[in-house]
Amino acid sequence: MRLxxxxxxxxxxxxxxxxxxxxxxxxxxxxxxxxxxxxxxTGEPLxxxxxxxxxxxxxxxxxxxxxxxxxxxxxxxxxxxVELRKLGYQAKELVVDRSDTAAxxxxxxxxxxxAPVVITESYRIDRDAGKWEGLAERCRSKSVTCIGGKDLxxxxxxxxxxxxIRADGVTIGACEAGRRAQCGKIAMRSPVIPPSYCQPTFFxxxxxxxxxxxxxxxxxxxxxxxxxxxxxxxxxxxxxxxERPRPLRFEGDPACGAVxxxxx
Numbered sequence: 001m002r003l004x005x006x007x008x009x010x011x012x013x014x015x016x017x018x019x020x021x022x023x024x025x026x027x028x029x030x031x032x033x034x035x036x037x038x039x040x041x042t043g044e045p046l047x048x049x050x051x052x053x054x055x056x057x058x059x060x061x062x063x064x065x066x067x068x069x070x071x072x073x074x075x076x077x078x079x080x081x082v083e084l085r086k087l088g089y090q091a092k093e094l095v096v097d098r099s100d101t102a103a104x105x106x107x108x109x110x111x112x113x114x115a116p117v118v119i120t121e122s123y124r125i126d127r128d129a130g131k132w133e134g135l136a137e138r139c140r141s142k143s144v145t146c147i148g149g150k151d152l153x154x155x156x157x158x159x160x161x162x163x164x165i166r167a168d169g170v171t172i173g174a175c176e177a178g179r180r181a182q183c184g185k186i187a188m189r190s191p192v193i194p195p196s197y198c199q200p201t202f203f204x205x206x207x208x209x210x211x212x213x214x215x216x217x218x219x220x221x222x223x224x225x226x227x228x229x230x231x232x233x234x235x236x237x238x239x240x241x242x243e244r245p246r247p248l249r250f251e252g253d254p255a256c257g258a259v260x261x262x263x264x
Contacts, residue, residue, distance in 0.1 A: 028208050033101050037084060038244060040107035045088060046075035049108070050254065052192065054093070057254055070096065070104075083192065084108060088245055089189055111243060118198055130161040130206060130249030132262055135236060143244040145169075151255040152231040160229060160261070161186045161221040161239065169241025171197055172221075190258040191242055200239075201252025203260040204229075208252065216261060229261055236262045 009236040037049045044158070045066025052059035055074045062068045068212040073080040074094060080096040089108040096104075103178050125141050128134050140144035144238040145167035164170055171189045173182030191198065202209040202216055209216050217229040227230060250258045 015036040030074060033096075033103065034071055035068050035082070035104040036063075037066045037068075037106050038058060040109050046089075046108060046143070048086065049089075050083075050089075051065065052083045052085065054083055057192075062135060083191070085255065087251060091243065111245065123245065124245075126245045128247040130247035130260075131222050132206070135238070135262070137237065138247070138261065143243075143246060145239040147237040147239070152234055152237075156231050157225055158231055159221060159223050159225050160217045160231070160234065161219050161223070163231075164219075164239060164259065165221050167239035167241075170239065173197055173199075182219075186221070187219075188242055190256055192255045198253070198256040200257040200259045201250075203250055203252075203258060205261070205263055229263070232264055234261055235264045238262075 004124070005249045016215075035051060037046045039046055045062075045064070047062055047064045047066060049058050049062040049066070049068075051062065051068045051070070053073050055076060057073075058072055060068050060072065070082070074084065075096075078098045080098060084092045084094070084106060084197060086108060088111055090111050092106065092108060094104070094106065107170055111201045114213075120256075123137060125138060128138055135146070138144055139148075147163045147167070151163065165172070169189055172184050173186055173187040175183035182199060186199045190196060190198040192198075199211075199215070199219075201211070204216055218226050222237055227233065238258075240250060240258040240260075242255060242257045242258075246258060250260055252258045
């Protein structure tokens with residue numbers, strides 16, 4: 001295995017690029033420390049791995065050399081917890097000793113869900129163009145729940161949420177204090193804790209929906225359908241849970257899932 005472990009020690013000055021939505025530095029800083037993350041199969045450094053502080057939710061992503069600084073961590077007593085996440089790889093949690101400053105080297109394993117999605121040697125869903133023409137091949141994989149036109153036609157007055165609730169990885173948001181926005185609405189079961197659920201990224205006809213406009217359809221089950229995204233106007237829906245391979249075009253928030261709506 002061609003591990004580049006020496007690069008971790010030699011790149012102590014490397015700084016990971018802060019990810020979107022990263023919170024400000026914690027008041028409880030870690031000792032200066034570097035983590036290097038590599039592919040377990042090839043030994044190559046992995047860039048864009050999300051390195052998340054489990055206690056605060058803050059995170060950074062690894063640089064092109066597979067490294068990130070850990071001086072943003074918070075601790076409970078002498079220990080901190082870090083979660084490593086990258087699409088296509090198994091998530092991993094580490095316990096970090098507050099007093100230790102030695103560089104950390106970690107290997108990520110390919111996601112166990114990758115094997116079933118390879119229908120032929122020439123097809124990989126993570127390299128799919130994400131176009132309507134490729135829907136049938138994507139739907140043959142184990143990574144996606146596909147809701148077809150025939151299913152939609154059986155319930156023409158239903159809300160799309162009534163179909164989404166049956167998809168793999170989908171749940172209903174809890175009605176807890178401070179999180180009323182998703183109370184009783186469709187959400188994804190998020191492997192990131194906190195939170196335990198999140199709102200998926202929506203795509204309409206292959207293009208990402210502006211989240212500031214709210215979801216393109218009412219996400220409350222058992223309510224009357226509201227146009228224009230109704231069973232009568234939609235020809236198919238794809239639902240990708242978190243941690244399942246999907247076309248890069250539909251990546252959205254890697255910590256949550258994606259819902260792709262195709263209209264007539």
